[in-house]
Amino acid sequence: MSLQSLKTRADPASVVADAASDAELLRAVADGSDAAFEELRHRYRRAVERTCRSILRGSAEDCAQEAFVRIWQKARLFDPRRGSAAAWLLTLTRNVAYNLGAKKEPEPRELVPTDAQAEDPGLSVDGFWLDAGLARLEPHERQVIELAYFADLSQTQIADRLGVPLGTVKSWTRRGLNHLATLLGEETSR
């Protein structure tokens, strides 16, 4: 089943604010909002793909596609009193990945996550959420944070690479990290 064929209901909200929480997006998706679904997919695409890759150790495309189909179908089952949206999305994605893995691999024992997988930050709720948080930053804020943490560049090196003043890099980094922390606070307080 394709995502397009699923999205046939009327969209009650033509515009979904970037500021909407993940839980609010899931509620809107349950009500049939295409815009909410697209925003949710924008935020969690990398996290879902990363989780699929971690579990299946291979191509994540089918898994991610199937995960978002399930999200669209089952959003109404999300209950914020039982946990965060990120935790619900991670659980659903894991289940999809394990089910897909089971179809390929007849021995269920091999589908149990290993210690190494359990330590994979992509498989923790916070690690899963991180990609969604990064996706909500302004592109330049995300870029300087990724260069600082993932490429291990100093702020001076980042300034040189991007051709912007050092003060600008510091400002973008501060804003991006503070924005991420604020989003994490909102996520964990729900």
Next chain:
Amino acid sequence: MTHDLAYERLTDLLFDRDDPDLLGHVGNCHVCQRQLFLLSRVDRLLRQRRPRTRRRTRRSLEPLAIAAVTAAAIAVAVALPQRHEAASARFALKTDGGSIVARAQVQRSDAENESVALVAEGLPTQPSDTYLLWTQGSDDGEPLVVGRFMVNHTGACRARFNLPGTRHPGRFWITPSTQPAAIVAST
């Protein structure tokens, strides 16, 4: 330093840029303390995501995440003006009944600063799970807050505080944060 400016610059504490004015504000601002706690979690998540071959040592705020608000201790300590000459000292903190519930080690961390490492075990979690570590000024003997820390459900905690090397810490004691007069344990 204004709150808005301090709030914006909290991230500097992740990159080894200690600013006494900033720390002084954080020590008295619960909003900034909470944001710093969240920033430390974000920092940890980002460092975990870093490719293993590129991971390098950067200040880890994990103890801060556990103790929640050790910055308060730094801010109080920064205000102390004298030089400390002792190199290292260990203390056991005991209850009135003689049970050791915490140990502290004071160690010079650089030419100007000392670190206080506190390991607590079995502190009561009621009526509060947040405690203050106190010491006594060497000159005037006035009680000084070294730092605030939070214990887990078993009453355990590991926290580290920063002290400028400005005085001879003498007696240490612990009180609930809500009852500064009720000494739970002391050296």
